[in-house]
Amino acid sequence: MSTSTTDALMGYDEVIERFDPVMGLEVHVELGTATKMFCGCATTFGAEPNTQVCPVCLGLPGALPVVNAVGVESAIRIGLALNCQIAEWCRFARKNYFYPDMPKNFQTSQYDEPIAFNGFLDVELSDGSTYRVEIERAHMEEDTGKSLHVGGATGRIHGATHSLVDYNRAGIPLIEIVTKPMVGAGERAPEIARAYVATLRDLLKGLGVSDVKMEQGSMRCDVNLSLMAKGAEAFGTRSETKNVNSLRSVERAVRYEMCRHGALLAAGEKVVQETRHWHEDTGMTTAGREKSDAEDYRYFPEPDLVPVAPSREWVEELRAALPEPPAQRRKRLQTAYGFSDLEMRDVLNAGLLDLIEETVAAGGSPAAARKWWSGEIARRASAQGQDVPTYAAGLGLSPAAVVELEGMVTSGRLNDAMARQAWEGVLDGEGTPTQVADARGLQLNQDTGALEAAVDEVIAANPDVADKIRDGKVQAVGALIGQVMKAMKGQGDAAAARALILERLGQPS
C-alpha cells in the first residue's frame, strides 16, 4: 500500500471530450437506533473501547442474533422515502470473509433479497435542473469493529507494530444504499455525486433515522467509477474508492478518478479493478486491496435468523407517516415566505430553514426571522466554528426571542438600530430582548415636543437642504433625518421625524 506514487492525470476537459463516465455510489448509513442490530448493546458514539459489547456482538461461541425491529422499521422508511418497493419477504445472508475487526468472520447482511429495491431520488443541480438517480437497492446489515493500527507513521496497517480492535461499533445497524450505474452524466458526474449524497443526507436527517455525520463516519460513501470511450457500449473496468467522508470529497474523488482513469486509458494501460483509498489532505486516491469479480464471499441465507416479512398494512402505515420530502418542503416554504432564490440559497447554506419555520410558527414574520437568524449571530457562530442552529441551541436561544424582538420594533418601542443593539445584548447573554432593552435604556423617544424642537432646529441649520426639499427633491430628507436622530441621541423615531420634516417643508409624506 503506497502513498508515494503519483498518478498520471488527464485534464478534465479532455476526459469529458473522449470518455463517458459511469458512476455508482454506495452509501452506508449508521442507524440511530438505541441498540445494535442483533443484540441489546448500546450504540453511543465515542464510548470507552470494548465497553458496549456482549456475547452476540463479540461473536462468542454459542451466541445468536435477534433482529432489531426498529432497525427494520428504519430500513423500510428509508426504502419508502427513496421510492423503493418494499420486499414482502426477505432474508438476511452471511457474507463470509476473514478480518480481525469482524467478530464472526462473516458479516450478517442481505444479498439477493434486499428489504427495499428499485427506487429513485431526484437531486437538484446548481443550474436548477433535476437529475434522477436510480436506486438499485437498500439493504440491512451490521457494521464491523474498528481497527486502530499503532506504531506506523500514517495510522495504516502498513508499518504498524501492532493493532488494537474496538468492537463497540460491531453490530451497529447499517443501511447500505446502492445506486444503479449512472450513465450519461458527462461532465456533471462530480456535481451529481455530491448533490446526490447531500440530498440523501437531508432526506435521512428528515426521517430522523440517523445523525448522518459524515465526519464521524455515521454516513460513508464509496464511489465506483469507470470510463468508457465515447460511443462504446460496454462499461470499462471500475475502481471502488472507499470511505469518502465529506460532500466536497465525494465531488473531488469522482473528478480525480475520472482524470486518473482517463490518463491510464489514453496511455493504453488497463485500469486495475481495485479498492482505492481517498486522501482528504492530498486530494488523491491510492491503491488498496486488489479486487476482482471472482472474490467470493460465499453468501448464503443466515440460518440463525428467520425471514423478515413486513405486512403490507405496516408498510402503508409507515408510508403514510413519512415526513414531507426535503425538496418539496423547501419549495413550499420558499413560496410561502416569499424568499428570492438567492435568499433561499443563503438560508439553506446556513442551515436556517428549521429555525425560520419555527420562528414563523411562533408568530414571527419570515423576513424578520431570516434577518435576525442571519447577520450578527451567523458571524459569532462561524467564529466558534459552529452553525447557527447549534450556536443558538448552545445559548439557549429560542425562536421566541426573535418574535419578541420583532414585536418591539413593530410596536414602535425600538427602531432598527436599537433592535440591533438589543439583539447583541441577547447574544452576549444579557437576557431577553426586553430585559436587554430595559437594562440598556433602549427606548424610542415619544416626546413630540422634543421631536418638533429638534426638527425645527435642523431645518434652520440647513437652509440649502430645506430649499431642495421644498423644490420637490424629497430624497434629500435622509440627510435631515440623520441629524434629527443625532440631536435626539439615537432615541428618536425616524419615521415620525421624516413625516414631520416633510410636513414642515410642505411636501406630502
Next chain:
Amino acid sequence: MPLIRSSAAELANLMATGEASSVEITRASLDRIAEVDGEVHAFLHVDAEGALAQAAEVDRRRAAGEELHALAGVPIAVKDVVVTRGLPTTAGSRILEGWVPPYDATLVTRLREAGLPILGKTNMDEFAMGSSTEHSAYGPTRNPWDLGRIPGGSGGGSAACLAAYEAPLAIGTDTGGSIRQPASVTGTVGAKPTYGGVSRYGLIAMASSLDQAGPCTRTVLDAALLHSLIGGHDRMDSTSLDAPVPPVVEAANRADVSGMRIGIVKELTGEGFQPGVQKRFEEAVQHLVDAGAEIVQVSCPSFRYALAAYYLVMPSEVSSNLAKFDAMRYGLRVLPEGIDDPSAEQVMAATRDAGFGDEVKRRIILGTYALSSGYYDAYYGSAQKVRTLIADDFARAFEVADVLVSPTSPTTAFPFGDKMSDPLSMYMQDIATIPANLAGVPGLSLPSGLADEDGLPAGFQILAPAMKDERMYAVGSALEKRLHAAWGGPLLARVPSLVKEA
C-alpha cells in the same frame, strides 16, 4: 437399589420423601465418576465443588419448604458443546482449550434455575462432528458395554456417562443423530425435539439449521421430564418456537398406543442394517402391535438422498460457523513458525491449522467449496431442494401414520479405529437419523435389546411430526414397559459393572 442406578424420576421421589438428599445423590454420582471415568472417559471436566454446592442449596430450599422443580437436586452432565459460565467449554476441540465462557446457554440457565447440580462437561467428537467420539481432541470415550468399542457420537460422553451410571441425566445435541445414535449403541434413551423446541442460544453451532439440543437419559419418562424443563420459547433464539412445550410428560406417563398408526419406513429397514439390529426392531414392532397399535408400511423415496444433502448443507454452515475461531478474541493462539512479524491472517491460519482436527478441516473445506460462487446452485441450492422433498415425504407419511419407526443406527457399537480411515462408512451410521434433522421433525431412540451376534445394544427410533413430540414419548414409553417386562428389568441392568471385583 444403589442411588446411581436409580432413574431421575426415582431420585426425585427419594428426595421428595426425604429418603435421600441431593447432596447424597450428587456425591454418589461424583464417587462413581471418580471410580470409573478413568476408563470410560465420558467427562472432559468435572465440577464436584459446584455440583455439591448446588445440591446443598437445593436441600436447603427443600428443607425450608420451598416449591421446587420435579427434577430439582437430580445431578446432570452437560455436553461440552453447550456453554457454561465459569466452566471450561471446549466442544472437544483444541482450539477452545482453556476457554471459560462468560455466559450460560439458555438451557443451562434453566437447569440452574430448576436446581439441577451440573456434574461436569461430557466428551464429544470435535465440534460434534463424528459418530464415535474418536474425533475428540482429548481422546475417545469408551463404551461401557465393551471398553474396546465406540460409545457413538458425537455425544458419546453424554450417552456413556448414563450407561456407566456416572449420571442419571445428560444434555446432548443432535445435528444428524448425535443424541440418538449414541443412545442406540449404549442402551440408553435420547430424544431430539422438534427443531426450535429447545433454545440453541449457547450451543456452539455446528450447523445452525440442523442443531437441536435434547435429553439423554436411561428411561423415556426421564427424557420427557428433562425435555419439558429445557424446552420452550427463548427470545434470544430467533428460530425458537413460540409455542408451549408439547405435553411430553403426560404422554410418557400414559404410555398409550392403542389405535395409534405406526409407520414402518421401507427405506430405513432391511438392507444395510445389521441382522441382530433388524431382528430386535421387528420384535419391538410386534410389542407395539400387542399393545394395540396398528402397523402401516410407508415409503419415503427421497430419504435416499438425505445423506448426500446433509453432507452439503451441514458442511456449508460449518464453514461459516467455525470461521469465528481465529485466535483474535479467545481460545488457542498459535504463532506461525519461521515468520518474525506475522500478520493477523498468518496467525489465524496457523491457529486454525493447529487447533482443528482432520474431520473438522475436512468439513470446512467441503462447505467452503459447496458455497463457492459457481457451485452454490449445484450443491447448496440442490441440497436445500432435497430438504424440501424430504419434508414432503414426511408430510405424506404422516398422513397415514401417527409416528414412523426404524432401527436408530444400522449397527451396534463398532470397535475403535474401525471406520477412521473410511469417513463414508462412518457417515452411514446416521443414515436413519439424518432425515429428521433435515425436516426438523422430532426423533427418539430407546433400547430394543441386545443384538444376537455381538450381545451389544440396538436402538429403536420413533419419529413424530413437528411439534407433536408427545407421540414419540407415548410410543417409547409403551414399548419400554413391554420390553422391561420381557427382559425382567431395564437393559442397562446387564451392562458390565466396570469395577474390578476385589
